[in-house]
Amino acid sequence: MAALNTGALTLADWAKRLDPDGKVPTIVEMLSQTNEILTDMRWIEGNLPTGHRVTIRTGLPAVAWRLINNGITPSKSTTAQVDEQTGMLEAWSEVDTELAKLNGNVGSFRLSEAQAFIEAMNQEMAQTLFYGNGGLAPEEFTGLSPRFSAISGATNGRNVLSGGGAGSDNSSMWLVGWGENTATGLFPKGSLAGLSHSDYGEVTVEVTNGIAGQRMRALQERWQWKAGVSVKDWRYVVRICNIDISNLVAKISAADLTELMIKAIHRIPAMGMCTPAFYCNRTVFEMLDIQRRDDVISGGGLKYENVDGVVRPAFRGIPINKCDALLETEATVV
Numbered sequence: 001m002a003a004l005n006t007g008a009l010t011l012a013d014w015a016k017r018l019d020p021d022g023k024v025p026t027i028v029e030m031l032s033q034t035n036e037i038l039t040d041m042r043w044i045e046g047n048l049p050t051g052h053r054v055t056i057r058t059g060l061p062a063v064a065w066r067l068i069n070n071g072i073t074p075s076k077s078t079t080a081q082v083d084e085q086t087g088m089l090e091a092w093s094e095v096d097t098e099l100a101k102l103n104g105n106v107g108s109f110r111l112s113e114a115q116a117f118i119e120a121m122n123q124e125m126a127q128t129l130f131y132g133n134g135g136l137a138p139e140e141f142t143g144l145s146p147r148f149s150a151i152s153g154a155t156n157g158r159n160v161l162s163g164g165g166a167g168s169d170n171s172s173m174w175l176v177g178w179g180e181n182t183a184t185g186l187f188p189k190g191s192l193a194g195l196s197h198s199d200y201g202e203v204t205v206e207v208t209n210g211i212a213g214q215r216m217r218a219l220q221e222r223w224q225w226k227a228g229v230s231v232k233d234w235r236y237v238v239r240i241c242n243i244d245i246s247n248l249v250a251k252i253s254a255a256d257l258t259e260l261m262i263k264a265i266h267r268i269p270a271m272g273m274c275t276p277a278f279y280c281n282r283t284v285f286e287m288l289d290i291q292r293r294d295d296v297i298s299g300g301g302l303k304y305e306n307v308d309g310v311v312r313p314a315f316r317g318i319p320i321n322k323c324d325a326l327l328e329t330e331a332t333v334v
Contacts, residue, residue: 035325037277044230050086052228054083086188086227087141121225123324130144130326131146141228145330147237148234160239163260164253164255170332171326176277184232185227186229195225199220202218205220236274242332242333243255257288258288277321280321281324
C-alpha cells in the first residue's frame with residue numbers, strides 16, 4: 001500500500017471509506033491499541049505554566065540521645081527542587097469542504113476521521129509516558145523508562161528488577177503507585193486536563209499541492225493534549241525489566257513473572273499511600289496468564305477481580321493492565 005504524499009484526504013481515500021450504498025461505514029480500527037494506563041493514572045495541575053516544581057526531601061535531621069546537663073547539636077533536614085517538564089501534543093485536520101459534502105453526510109465523515117486522530121493521540125501519549133526523553137527531544141516530556149534506566153550505580157536501582165533477559169528483544173512490566181505525593185500525570189498551570197478538541201468549522205486554507213498560494217475552503221479541527229509525568233517519590237515506581245520475549249514465549253529460561261511481581265510489591269513502602277497498578281504488554285500479559293494457572297490452583301493469589309463491572313486480572317488485589325505501548329525491543333538494562 002502506497003503512503004499518502006500529503007496529510008490531506010484525497011478522493012481515493014474518500015472512496016475507500018464508502019459503503020456500496022454511498023454511506024460512511026463503521027471502520028474496523030485495526031490500528032487501535034489498549035493503553036489502560038491512560039484511564040487509571042492520576043492527574044494533577046502543575047504549579048508552573050510549563051510543568052510542575054516538586055520539592056523533595058533529600059536528607060533527615062540528625063538526632064541524638066543526651067544526658068542531663070549535656071546538649072546536642074542543632075540539625076535540619078535537606079530538600080531539593082525538581083522542575084518536571086510537560087509537553088504539548090497536537091494534531092490538525094483539514095478536509096476539503098466539497099470532499100466532505102460529496103454524499104451529504106458531513107457529520108458522519110468528520111466523526112470517522114476524528115476517531116482516528118483520537119486514537120493516534122492516545123497511542124503517542126502512552127508511548128511517551130513510558131519512553132519519552134525530554135533531554136533528547138525537548139518538545140517531549142520525560143517518561144518512566146529514562147528515569148529507571150539502570151540497575152547498578154543508580155539511586156533508584158533498587159526499584160529496577162531484572163527478568164534475566166539479554167539482547168534487544170526485551171520488554172518491561174511496571175508497578176506504579178499513583179498518588180499526589182508519589183507519581184502523577186501533570187497538566188500545566190491554568191490549562192485543561194486531558195485531550196481537548198477545537199472545531200474551527202469552514203475556513204480558507206492555502207493549498208500545498210499545485211500552484212503555490214492557491215486557496216480552498218476546508219473544514220478545520222485541532223486536537224491538543226498538554227501533559228507530563230511527575231515522580232515525586234521514586235520508591236513508588238518499580239520497573240521489572242529484561243523480560244526476554246523469545247524465552248518467555250518458548251518457556252525456556254523464562255522470567256518468573258509471579259516471583260518478580262512479588263518482589264516489586266515489596267519495593268513499595270506503603271500501599272496505603274497510593275493506588276497501585278501493574279502494566280505490561282499483550283505478550284507478557286498472555287504468558288503471565290499461562291504461568292498463573294499453577295498459582296491459581298495452589299492459591300498463589302493471582303485471580304480475577306470484578307472492578308467497576310469489568311472483569312480484570314489482579315495480583316494480590318493490585319490490578320494488572322494491558323499497555324500496547326510497552327515495546328518488545330528494549331535493550332538490556334544493567
